[in-house]
Amino acid sequence: MLRRILTFFRPKRTSTGVRQLLEDAAAQRAIFRIEAGEGSEDRRYFIAAEVTPDGIELEPKGLRLDNLRHWQGQSFPFRFILCSRDCGRTQLFEFSSRVLSVAPRQGRLAIALPNIVKSLERRQNVRITLQMRHMPRLGIWPVIGGGGKASPRIMSRPILDVSPNHSSIGLTIRNLSSGGMRLSFSKSDFSSNEVHLEPGKRLLLELSFAGKAFDTRHLFRIISCVRNVMPGQGGRIEVGVHFLALHQEGKKPAWKNVEQGGVDAIGRLVHQFQVEYYKEIKKRLDGMPAQGPPKISKAS
Structure with a gap:
């Protein structure tokens, strides 16, 4: 009985499968899209950089973290895409997580490791704004x-x-x-x-x-x-x-x-469009310089 009580209060561990997915995302420098609001203008894009014991660190591209300090402690839904080894097949995933830290000087945003990562390929409620x-x-x-x-x-x-x-x-x-x-x-x-x-x-x-x-x-x-x-x-x-x-x-x-x-058949088209849009965004972001540490002006 005591063991059951202690197990109840023990924090949940992230499954090996979830950690492996996120490590694959970091290895591929996958795009992570954060839904920070209801409109498309509230979406922010990051590149997966590194998986740590407590979370995963993301790098902004074309985005300043100085303006996002208020995100710390907030939870958001995230989406990302993984490619197979030959990139012949892609899969879209979604999870919710909390922002652990926003570090403009390091150019990193750290989020907690989620307990569950869902595949969206066959989900009925996956909506897309068509180009x-x-x-x-x-x-x-x-x-x-x-x-x-x-x-x-x-x-x-x-x-x-x-x-x-x-x-x-x-x-x-x-x-x-x-x-x-x-x-x-x-x-x-x-x-x-x-x-x-x-x-x-x-x-x-x-x-x-x-x-x-x-x-x-x-x-x-x-x-x-x-x-x-x-x-x-x-x-x-x-x-x-x-x-x-x-x-x-x-x-x-x-x-x-x-x-x-x-x-x-519409679900397959929606998935195809999402993968195509993500690849285009990733190609565009890969061509942009990462946000560097803010420059300190010298006193005259």
């Missing part, structure tokens, strides 16, 4: 009926039909995951279709990924449900939708339920 070259053509139609085994009835007039080259596509698609997406409408577009965009309403989304960035065309026709509606930036209205059923061309049943597991 313009990966934007799909987006069509949205109201759905009527189709409960149970009945086929859904799609209204002929679309709510929206935007090409990937249209200037508004980047504003319209806020993020994408295998389980759903967040859309943004101008006030006029939302007002014209508000009756179809209320929470609980169903929509047909058609996403067509094609162009120079893709080896082949990827077409998805998905029955979705509006989950929430909220004010967005610039006076726009944001609508969160959850994927319910994926159309299967030439198969029975014609609609596959994806409410729980999401659309696997």
Whole structure:
């Protein structure tokens, strides 16, 4: 009984597997992205430098640590990517950890070793903000009926039909995951279709990924449900939708339920995009000088 009590108060040890992952990250000088807020402007990027007995040290690139002293003691979610030995396969990981110290003179940020590191490759809630070259053509139609085994009835007039080259596509698609997406409408577009965009309403989304960035065309026709509606930036209205059923061309049943597991093919695309974006960021950061110790001006 005493042994059990002592075990309860004993601090948790980081598993060998987690330490090995982080040591591999340091060996590859992997990018660590810190989510320090809700917007993309709140993301900060560091390079894995060294694993210590208590944590892992990160080096900033193009970022001054002097302005980040208030991070000490705070906890943040982190993401990083590892490559296989031949870099033929990459994997995305996520964990939460506390900032142990911020040392501008040494050019290092130290974070505690996490107890758990999760692989994000197959997670339904991994969301990504698409770059313009990966934007799909987006069509949205109201759905009527189709409960149970009945086929859904799609209204002929679309709510929206935007090409990937249209200037508004980047504003319209806020993020994408295998389980759903967040859309943004101008006030006029939302007002014209508000009756179809209320929470609980169903929509047909058609996403067509094609162009120079893709080896082949990827077409998805998905029955979705509006989950929430909220004010967005610039006076726009944001609508969160959850994927319910994926159309299967030439198969029975014609609609596959994806409410729980999401659309696997979209999940693979999201992972592919994330890996590509991380590699580009790493290449750009590798070309930037590391932050050196602050220079001390000589007294005249």
